[in-house]
Amino acid sequence: MDIQALWLTLKLATVTTVLLLCFAIPLSFWLAFGKARWKIVVEALATLPLLLPPTVLGFYLLVLLGPRTAPGRLLIHLIGHPVAFSFSGLVIGSMIYSLPFAVQPITSGFSAIAPEILDAAHLLGANRLRVLMEILLPLARRAIFTGAMLCFTHTIGEFGVVLMIGGDIPGATRTLSIAMYDQVQDFRYAQANHTALLLLTVSLVALLFVYAWGRQVRRA
Amino acid sequence: MPDHALLTANIAHRVGALDLHISFSLTSPWTVLFGPSGAGKSTILRILAGLTQPQAGIITLQHRTLLDVEKGILIPAGQRKIGFVTQQPALFPHMTVRRNIAFGLQSLTKEKRDQRITEMLRLFRIEDLAERLPGRLSGGEYQRVALARALAPEPRFLLLDEPFSGLDADMKESILNELTTWLAARSVPTLYVSHDLAEAYQTGGDAIVIEQGRTETQGPVDQVLAPRRERLLRQLGIVSRPTQVPVPGESQTAPKP
Numbered sequence A: 001m002d003i004q005a006l007w008l009t010l011k012l013a014t015v016t017t018v019l020l021l022c023f024a025i026p027l028s029f030w031l032a033f034g035k036a037r038w039k040i041v042v043e044a045l046a047t048l049p050l051l052l053p054p055t056v057l058g059f060y061l062l063v064l065l066g067p068r069t070a071p072g073r074l075l076i077h078l079i080g081h082p083v084a085f086s087f088s089g090l091v092i093g094s095m096i097y098s099l100p101f102a103v104q105p106i107t108s109g110f111s112a113i114a115p116e117i118l119d120a121a122h123l124l125g126a127n128r129l130r131v132l133m134e135i136l137l138p139l140a141r142r143a144i145f146t147g148a149m150l151c152f153t154h155t156i157g158e159f160g161v162v163l164m165i166g167g168d169i170p171g172a173t174r175t176l177s178i179a180m181y182d183q184v185q186d187f188r189y190a191q192a193n194h195t196a197l198l199l200l201t202v203s204l205v206a207l208l209f210v211y212a213w214g215r216q217v218r219r220a
Numbered sequence B: 001m002p003d004h005a006l007l008t009a010n011i012a013h014r015v016g017a018l019d020l021h022i023s024f025s026l027t028s029p030w031t032v033l034f035g036p037s038g039a040g041k042s043t044i045l046r047i048l049a050g051l052t053q054p055q056a057g058i059i060t061l062q063h064r065t066l067l068d069v070e071k072g073i074l075i076p077a078g079q080r081k082i083g084f085v086t087q088q089p090a091l092f093p094h095m096t097v098r099r100n101i102a103f104g105l106q107s108l109t110k111e112k113r114d115q116r117i118t119e120m121l122r123l124f125r126i127e128d129l130a131e132r133l134p135g136r137l138s139g140g141e142y143q144r145v146a147l148a149r150a151l152a153p154e155p156r157f158l159l160l161d162e163p164f165s166g167l168d169a170d171m172k173e174s175i176l177n178e179l180t181t182w183l184a185a186r187s188v189p190t191l192y193v194s195h196d197l198a199e200a201y202q203t204g205g206d207a208i209v210i211e212q213g214r215t216e217t218q219g220p221v222d223q224v225l226a227p228r229r230e231r232l233l234r235q236l237g238i239v240s241r242p243t244q245v246p247v248p249g250e251s252q253t254a255p256k257p
Helices: A005-034 A038-050 A054-064 A068-077 A087-111 A114-121 A128-139 A143-156 A160-166 A174-184 A189-219 B043-049 B096-104 B110-124 B139-151 B169-185 B198-201 B226-235
Strands: B009-016 B019-027 B030-034 B056-061 B062-066 B082-085 B157-161 B190-194 B206-211 B214-220
Touching: A005 A038, A005 A087, A005 A128, A005 A143, A005 A174, A038 A087, A054 A068, A054 A087, A054 A160, A068 B056, A087 A143, A087 A160, A087 B139, A114 B082, A128 A143, A143 A189, A160 A174, A160 B198, A174 A189, A174 B056, B009 B043, B019 B206, B030 B043, B043 B056, B043 B082, B043 B190, B062 B110, B082 B139, B082 B190, B096 B110, B096 B139, B139 B169, B190 B198, B198 B226
Parallel strands: B019 B214, B030 B190, B030 B206, B082 B157, B157 B190
Antiparallel strands: B009 B019, B009 B056, B056 B062, B206 B214
């Protein structure tokens, strides 16, 4: 078992999930309640990583975040080193790749809240922040939890984007799925089997959590 | 518009098949907005509450302009100090009855807030339900909590959109009596939507009749609704001919043979 890869994978999944929630919750709020006509474009863009081959996404990110483009050069100037082949690069790639897994359930959760509830809150003088904190987030908590769990497990099992943007640097960018790929390439099937089993278990446990918690919320 | 008007509204709004062009001025502390289903009553209330923005119009509440589309004035719903209870109100499902009532009292000190909550729980006889979640309430209890929540912040004006339609007659009468006493004591004018003639008569005050998005007549309930009452009584075979009551708009609303 590659403990270093396991630790890096868990760290990547945790950081990606936390940062992605900070971004996905306001975006989902806007997608659920915003009235802009071009909302449909943002909706499509937020869903795109679901259909796009991970290697394509990884390639574009590699180019975009590299020294050949203005945003890439700006990023290098700001953080002092190239984002590609670094942990921050993996986080950016994972956030974009897992975006639909967070945005889709959270937007559905917000949209399912009856507009009369929001009307009542506005009539009683609540501002947008209070409506978000006291009404929307508690009522959409199951959707947010589902989004977080999906994002976490999806990041744990990620391969294409990680390989394209991060390469295979032990301790820096080698995650469990890449370690497993290496093990298969080296004919270390027993180790690959352990890694695969671990990935499978993490995903299954996460899904069990989602369903068990969902049932608990429905009963409450 | 009269100088002593409590609320004046001059609104034009088109939504779907409804083409709303209404103009009225409320001078009575209790006014019934009367009209058939689909006449635009609920839309009018949503516009007054600030939940729907009309395409054109002016709304003034006690000489304060809430809306003037032409001048770009639009006071948001939360700043109008208008209470609004609908036929199917939406309590916050994850909050207890107490927290629902407390929601609009954030600006008060804890002591005053608790005092107001206790007053509301007592007024609507829901003390025993204070720690219950809305999902565990009966229809009547739910409606009473909704009223308590709307009145707790002591609004300057109250809009009621058939809030008692799901209640039995005794409960309705009891709540209505306590509600009107409380509103009168605090001088909170009320616009009460109904399409039920008996209910409109029972509550008294003034009435505004809306037909297909237009203000048809306005005045004291017993005058404005008299032609409809006579027509209903005749249909039921209780009277054989209409009584002679001078009513504005009589020619439009006169009973047909």
